[in-house]
Amino acid sequence: MNNAALRAEATRIFQAGVAAADPAGAVRRALNAQPVTGPVAVIALGKAAGAMMAEALLHVEASKALVVTNAENAQDIAGAEVMIGEHPVPSDGSVAAGAAILDFVAGLGPEDQVLALISGGGSALAIAPVEGVSAADKQAANAVLLGSGLDINQMNLVRQCLSRLKGGGLLAATKASVRALILSDVIGDDLRVVASGPTVGRVGTHAEARRVLMDAGAWDAMPQAVRDHLGRDEDVAEMRPAYNQIIGSNRVSLEAMVAACDGTVIVDDALEGDVAEAAQKVLSAMNAHSGDCTLIFGGETTVKLVGDGVGGRNQELALRVAQGAAESGDDWVFLSGGTDGRDGPTDAAGGIVDTQTCARIADAGLDVDAVLGNNDSFHGLQAAGDLLVIGGTGTNVADVQVFLRRS
Template identity: 55%
Template sequence: MTQSLHDTALELFRCAIDRADPAAAVRAHLATQPLAPLEGEGRRIVIAVGKAAVPMMRAALATLPEAPATALAITNPENQADLAGAEVITGAHPVPDQTSAAAGARALDLLKNLSPQDQVLMLISGGGSALMVAPAPGLTLTDKAAVNEMLLASGLDINRMNLIRQNLSQLKGGGLCRAAAPARVTALILSDVIGDDLRAIASGPTVDPLGTAQDARALLQDQGLWRTLPDTVQTHLSEAGAAHETPVAQNILIGSNRFSLEAMRDRAEALGWQVPELIADLTGDVTEAATRVLAAAHSAPMDRPVALLFGGETTVRLTGTGRGGRNQELALRVAQAADGLDGDWVFLSGGTDGRDGPTDAAGGLVTPQTWAEIAQAGADPEALLNNNDSYAALQAADALVSIGGTGTNVADVQILLRRPA
């Protein structure tokens, strides 16, 4: 264990990112669990949707035993790339627009008139919900945008918002499977959702919906939101008939925050670190998350090297005008409490997509000296923290983690390495 704590933390962070590599995950799965052979004159259609659509499609095309009849990748403009053997189009994220609607229409067109001998391979990653949209009959993209704006301001949790969104869509909540019927559907899924609820990833195009139109209407009425809806949406939810049964798809999780935590654990143990229980639900406000991290550190054994590994996605309460992100602020808050943590330690918090907030950093890596080093550089760490200016604070102490875009996203990971002084 001669490697520095700083370098070990960065190695474990890279390990988490590598495990979430979308292309590697697709290749590994298809190599060990190939798709069933096509029957008769059956065709194979491959549709990839999400921010990782291009690398996932590239890996599938290179791994499948024969070229698919049709291959479509739907991604965001920043990740668009030419791909031999596939059509690549873009939608908008995080707010869908007409390009998203065109992408949804293109996907639905490919799923028309399939037979039981046909096979659909879906490659799903985060962002798919906005990149590919298809409003339910009678609704427009403007209607859906108005509902989405209302939901984001409503305080409803993500599952209840998705219940409503799914009932306004032809694709969400199993809609893709219904459109593809009677063809067989297999979905390889890279999760950006803590807890890996498949119904929430890209709003669950290949899984059962969260509820019916009647459930959505009752929720909106109970929350006092019904009369804020466009008239067309009220009519749609009131007149929707019985829910159509969703054909069963084979849904396979090939990458997630939990998988990345397990990869970090295996590497840390190979390097000689003791790893207590993985903490896979570090969510909520960064202030509370920092308290939780420090509590775990205080309760860990003091007589041996320990690696505390966390995963999740925190939130920041913005009260200032500074620049930063949830991972940078979490790291800075842990640095603030350095006096209360004995031993030699480092703490890293980073986004697996390589981007934290509106900055070029993935997060921060702090030590017992970081808070003092910010002050020594002529900055006021307390004032910067109060202004949500974690980027400037960490930059002053050379404590930013900057690795560039990674091409994947399985939320955030945190690493606290601690050994006796």
Template identity: 50%
Template sequence: MNAPTASLNFSEMRERAYDVFMAGVGEADPASAVEEALKGRTFTRPTIIAVGKAARAMAQAAMRQVKAETVLVVTNYENAKPLEGAEVRGAGHPVPDVEGARAAQRVEGVLSMAQGDVIALISGGGSALLPAPVMGVSLEDKAAVNSLLLASGADIVMMNLIRQQLSRLKGGGFLRAAGPSFVTTLVLSDVVDDDLRAIASGPSVSPIGRRADAVAALKTLQIWNRLPESVRTHLLKPEPDLGPLPDSDTILIGSNSRSVAAMARAAGGGLGHGVHVFPMPLEGDVDVAAKVILDCAIEPGIFLFGGETTVKLAGRGLGGRNQELSLRVAKLAAERGLVDYVFLSGGTDGRDGPTDAAGGLVDGSTLERLKAAGVDLNDVLARNDSYHGLEAANDLLKIGATGTNVADLQVLIRR
């Protein structure tokens, strides 16, 4: 029989969950991964272009290994700090903005002027950070598409299938813009199955699909008729024959699965619990994911997950998939009479949705704190206002921008 929450001390379990999560984040350190990948490699008059949430750290590490003639970094505003010897540009994420469009033009310019090899450093977030709309589609139209996709419940592969068809640089466009330069790409994966075509919308690999596939996906998501007219017009045009992509080299240097393995190593021992790693990526709607998580915790132990869930927005509140997943786990746990647990869900980049939180860290007393604060959990979830719900319970997970991104990690500890 479960003990009443008043007799449980969650602090040690919460600290343990946090430490295990941060071990996963630490494993995704982009600097050490880049340095290791570039050791012993030689380049001719190299140009370095880094794009994504980990772009600055990746570029800094590359510059320690390679003397480049030009270094261009495009990253989200939180990570856009000056870097000696490099041009650093901040851009909007998750919704593209005008600074991102200017950065995309700058990338195209640098590629066109490259006189030797190009080293591309790609990490999660690059898709939104580098909007280069095709002719006839405005930045505003592309941002509108992105907002519709974010609210649709589409997974990252489907989102990037569509984004690629609306961009000059995605889906191999980066390689074509590099002309005769040979491109070596180092990829820090934020996609759970490490599909290189989906990471930052695959700037240096072949596209996920064709225009017809994008149209079919948009209709499946039931947002085709809500798209800007310019986007529908472009996607219905005949597919051009661009020929094969230029030869290139692509190296995967970090991934979600590696971070889950690091969490497992960190979780070994302590609190007298066995460690269990969920064998598949945690994907799909957060409501379903909450059931999957709690179905695993039928006995005491530490349960580890990695992946990227989705939320179909019905309300206009503030939050993100990790915050909503945390609250849905807390709600379902209460319905099942489970109180002797803590659960953490967080984005490895330190940012969950358009918020300053990485996710949530809940326990068996979360619902009591919400009730004491006068917050109705069902109302919070109906409005997709997980941020303010977790804030009321003092259960927001805030770690700041990490400079890396390998999707999401989850830790559940049950006594």
């Protein structure tokens, strides 16, 4: 199989994973299995919010409807107000959206019901800072978190401690009964972490958030107002229950990728942690499987920013794998992509690399070590023609990877 055919096959398998996370299909299955009866206030939050809301409105009697999503995935939906926030760093629109969500549910009583449609990205798309912490403080804190090397669970622990919306804040703001349909972008599907858990309890306490930030060397970089707030210990109130349902996840997408091809092995469904260590896991798996093979991975790695380049965790993972396997001599392709079609602050979903990637980068006058040292994987892969660009997908269930070797 030639290189172009290998790339096409890897992309096809990746797209099978994305298709399995189709938000409209997931909502349809959930509401057909367990219909909502009577009037219901519907909120959709996250990158998949538009598609989830459009489908939900075909199945329920909505008394009112509010969508909060990013600009790329926004769409006009009859009967729903649509608000736009920013991701991964929240914007003024995110502040307005957070206030709108709390206002949306505040006047509802015990006889009312809320249907919440939650997907990845919600943490930044809607923010409602605690008293004493400004929106600018929250934005600065989020930027620090994104460059800290912390995993999504640790970042959302901190985010929840700074929010009136996250960590069950939506649930606490209303007396209505709440049912949530959740498209999980979190490995292990801890619902406290998806969109920072607006309908679920907190991940942890201020003391735990302080410890995480100090261990990561990120405490001093936080705004003073954030440090002051987290410096005050507090009791985490017990949350009243909501009915939370997972309707899609990374694991579901991995299984769809397996179904899309023969001879596939899911090597790791929790490829997490530092991107350099994750690359070594991929390289070890490549070496452990001789001959023709298809290897599938899923997870969400982290990148500790030390340079001022442009890139994302999938792009850096792909480039590190390309560097580590450049001398293998085999015909292979490795793809790492975000199922939302976006990797970091770029328009690429990730990277798709092969045995000649590093040579093409060198031919373009760049040094791979220098590119990686500056966290500039976007420009390195761009020079090689190896960016994976598919546009926004309207869904988000974390990242997936596929390795192909063919004789």
